[in-house]
Amino acid sequence: MHKPPNNPSPPTPHPTPQPKCSEDPGKCLIIIPAYNESASIAQVVNDLRTHLPHADILVIDDGSTDNTHKAVPSHTPILRLPFNLGIGGAMQAGYRYASIHNYDIALQIDGDGQHPADQAHKLITKLTESNADLIIGSRFLPNDNDNDPNYTPPATRAAGIGVIRTLVRLLTGLHITDCTSGFRACNRDVIKAFAHWYPEDYPEPEVILLLHRAGFNIHETPVTMRPRTTGQTSIPFLKGVFYILKVTFALLLDLSRSPWPNKKANQP
Amino acid sequence: MIIIRNLIVLAIGATILFMAVRSLRADRLKERYAIIFVLTGLPFLILALWRDAVGYLANFLQIDYRTLALIAVTIFFMLMIFKLLSIVSVQERRITTLAQHVSILMHKQGLTDPPDEDNQQSTS
Numbered sequence: 001m002h003k004p005p006n007n008p009s010p011p012t013p014h015p016t017p018q019p020k021c022s023e024d025p026g027k028c029l030i031i032i033p034a035y036n037e038s039a040s041i042a043q044v045v046n047d048l049r050t051h052l053p054h055a056d057i058l059v060i061d062d063g064s065t066d067n068t069h070k071a072v073p074s075h076t077p078i079l080r081l082p083f084n085l086g087i088g089g090a091m092q093a094g095y096r097y098a099s100i101h102n103y104d105i106a107l108q109i110d111g112d113g114q115h116p117a118d119q120a121h122k123l124i125t126k127l128t129e130s131n132a133d134l135i136i137g138s139r140f141l142p143n144d145n146d147n148d149p150n151y152t153p154p155a156t157r158a159a160g161i162g163v164i165r166t167l168v169r170l171l172t173g174l175h176i177t178d179c180t181s182g183f184r185a186c187n188r189d190v191i192k193a194f195a196h197w198y199p200e201d202y203p204e205p206e207v208i209l210l211l212h213r214a215g216f217n218i219h220e221t222p223v224t225m226r227p228r229t230t231g232q233t234s235i236p237f238l239k240g241v242f243y244i245l246k247v248t249f250a251l252l253l254d255l256s257r258s259p260w261p262n263k264k265a266n267q268p
Numbered sequence: 269m270i271i272i273r274n275l276i277v278l279a280i281g282a283t284i285l286f287m288a289v290r291s292l293r294a295d296r297l298k299e300r301y302a303i304i305f306v307l308t309g310l311p312f313l314i315l316a317l318w319r320d321a322v323g324y325l326a327n328f329l330q331i332d333y334r335t336l337a338l339i340a341v342t343i344f345f346m347l348m349i350f351k352l353l354s355i356v357s358v359q360e361r362r363i364t365t366l367a368q369h370v371s372i373l374m375h376k377q378g379l380t381d382p383p384d385e386d387n388q389q390s391t392s
């Protein structure tokens with residue numbers, strides 16, 4: 001019924017050299033968190049099948065009330081959470097799945113269509129080519145080779161993003177431009193860490209701080225994103241200021257936490 | 269007058285202790301949380317038996333007995349709320365973990381429709 005469009009050569013068993021990556025990046029799982037995304041989820045899944053035909057896809061239906069699972073194209077694995085866990089709990093379900101099934105790479109991409117599938121390979125390439133354990137797709141890093149106008153958020157939201165960026169920089173010394181981006185790729189070590197523990201409240205910025213303190217490497221790569229067209233954001237406009245305060249508080253509290261064993265300490 | 273006062277205080281303390289024991293026996297309260305109720309009931313019993321306990325302690329600490337009473341009650345409630353919230357947080361984490369495992373297992377078994385009453389009204 002649902003055939004991936006524009007896919008002239010379906011994945012075949014005989015080994016064809018992959019032009020995109022210099023070496024075989026390994027088994028890759030794309031985790032798509034979806035909470036009431038019935039309007040966009042089919043498009044997101046089909047686009048990903050087109051652009052990353054060799055990766056497995058997993059949709060996390062986070063207790064949606066709009067029959068999101070029925071909108072997911074057939075033959076796509078779905079984890080249906082029995083009730084809404086929020087983005088942190090939903091993502092961790094995906095990382096648990098990735099850890100159980102021994103995936104080498106996990107790519108996380110929003111179910112609302114804001115993260116274009118044609119950008120996803122950039123994250124995987126960067127992950128395999130650098131020594132990073134986590135790659136964050138950034139809307140704000142300048143694109144090196146094209147003139148795509150990068151995503152510009154409303155002024156208030158940009159200010160908020162600036163506050164979080166400064167805070168993360170003060171607390172970690174890392175210059176991450178897009179701390180709240182949910183467009184990310186990580187390797188097996190991080191998958192295992194996330195399966196073991198994952199922040200619940202504001203996972204995107206919190207993960208940066210906690211992974212860094214556990215000795216993991218975090219890099220960014222420029223991606224283009226689209227503004228939201230359907231559904232609704234998890235950060236309503238008016239709650240912005242409150243959100244910044246809560247993120248600040250969460251990050252400061254995280255200074256007292258170390259949920260994962262230190263990566264460097266474990267190495268011989 | 270003093271006897272009536274003592275009886276009232278005694279009744280309050282006894283009721284709290286009685287409630288704790290009853291809930292415990294009905295399996296609606298874990299032993300380790302029953303301690304909260306015992307700690308609530310005990311001061312009343314002590315007060316009933318030793319009328320001037322607060323005054324004595326206030327005198328000992330050299331502060332007004334009303335201040336002492338207020339401080340004691342405040343500290344007690346803060347500890348209790350703290351304890352309750354930490355119990356709730358641990359439970360919440362566990363429920364989250366369970367829900368994640370349930371979804372993974374159901375997917376593995378090919379069971380697609382989780383029996384969740386919350387979402388039933390939206391269907392058909």
Ligand SMILES: Nc1nc2c(ncn2[C@@H]2O[C@H](COP(=O)(O)OP(=O)(O)O)[C@@H](O)[C@H]2O)c(=O)[nH]1
Nearest residue numbers: 033034035062086087090110111112232233234
């Ligand atoms: N709002 C919300 N989104 C969730 C939840 N669980 C998973 N998600 C998904 O998380 C992704 C990011 O959410 P979104 O609202 O787009 O965040 P934003 O892009 O930062 O505004 C989307 O794909 C959602 O479907 C949840 O409980 N609430």
Ligand SMILES: [Mg+2]
Nearest residue numbers: 110112114228
């Ligand atoms: Mg979004």
